[in-house]
Every structure is written in C-alpha cells, then in structure tokens.
Amino acid sequence: MQNNRYNFNNWLKEDNTNIALVMIKEKGAAVAMNKEGALLYRLSQDEPFETSKSFKAISKVFTNLIGREVVLIDKPKVDENDIPLSLYVEAQELKMIVDEKLEPHTNEEFMEEANGLYSLNKYKPSHYMQLEPKPNYPYSNEIHAISALIDHLSNNDPQRAQHIINWLAYFRYYVANAQRFPKHF
Numbered sequence: 001m002q003n004n005r006y007n008f009n010n011w012l013k014e015d016n017t018n019i020a021l022v023m024i025k026e027k028g029a030a031v032a033m034n035k036e037g038a039l040l041y042r043l044s045q046d047e048p049f050e051t052s053k054s055f056k057a058i059s060k061v062f063t064n065l066i067g068r069e070v071v072l073i074d075k076p077k078v079d080e081n082d083i084p085l086s087l088y089v090e091a092q093e094l095k096m097i098v099d100e101k102l103e104p105h106t107n108e109e110f111m112e113e114a115n116g117l118y119s120l121n122k123y124k125p126s127h128y129m130q131l132e133p134k135p136n137y138p139y140s141n142e143i144h145a146i147s148a149l150i151d152h153l154s155n156n157d158p159q160r161a162q163h164i165i166n167w168l169a170y171f172r173y174y175v176a177n178a179q180r181f182p183k184h185f
Helices: 017-027 055-066 140-153 158-176
Strands: 028-033 039-042 050-052 071-072 087-089 098-103 110-112 118-121
Touching: 017 055, 017 087, 039 055, 055 071, 055 110, 140 158
Parallel strands: 028 098, 071 087, 098 118
Antiparallel strands: 028 039, 039 050, 110 118
C-alpha cells in the first residue's frame, strides 16, 4: 500500500540545530539555497518559491515573520563580548537545490540526490490524493480518492453519489465500446 502522506516543507536538514530555522519552519515558511547561491524562500507551503540574492532583504522578511532578528548567510551582529545579538543562519545549514523536477511517484517536496544535494519536487498532490482510506471499504486503497471526490460532488448524499457513479459507468461503457456505436461518438 502506498503512503499517501506527502512530505510538504521538508526543507530542514536532518541534523538541524539552528533555532532560527526551526522558528521559520514553525511558521510554515521555508528557505533553501540554489546552486547559483541565491535563496529560495516562501512564507507558506501554499506559495511557490521566490528567488533572491539579497540576503539582507530576506533576513528582514524572516525577522518580521518570527519576531526575532534573523541574519541569513551574512555575518551576525555581536555585542562587545562577541555574543551574537541575532539568530544567524550559515549557508551550510540550508539544503542546496540543484534541480527542479516533476516527480509524482515521490512523496517528498525536497528529494535527496547524490553528494548531499537536493532537487525540488514541483509535483503537489491534491487534497483528495492525501485522504486516508475508509476502513472496511472494498477497494479502498485503489478508489478512495475517487470516492471522496464523488462524495464531495454529491454533497455527501448517497443517492446522488450513486447517480454520479452510474453516469460514469454508463459513459465508460460507451467509450470502451465506441467502435460498436460509431454514430454516438
């Protein structure tokens, strides 16, 4: 059985200990770096990634988002005792994105490639593709997304849902047998 849970926003490295990055993730935002050294960022997983080479501008955006000063890639501000005054993110703490791919058979947004590099998966499954199967429902693994869509289209009315299923079956029958019924198609 395939895992329907898509791993959105998996941009943090496994060994991450950076407080700023954790706070950014908690807000639903994301940041990574591409092979040109620009930052890929977004403020919500529903948004596409934007690209910017202005580390200071993106630092201000994330500072505003989390309510604490964030310094991305640049040197952190320090007090007279060399104690950092801001949360600091170093380049090596970000995933390096070398490619963008459309991979519908992968359940991750950031896919690990060779040498610790990553690809950004442009595929995003729909809400219906991520629903859990209904227990004790025949063929639930195969048709759950379709049945959920039909339930939604019929406003969860079983009689209307049955009507839609019958209509689809009728249509499917004639499409499969189109050579026998050429005048209808």
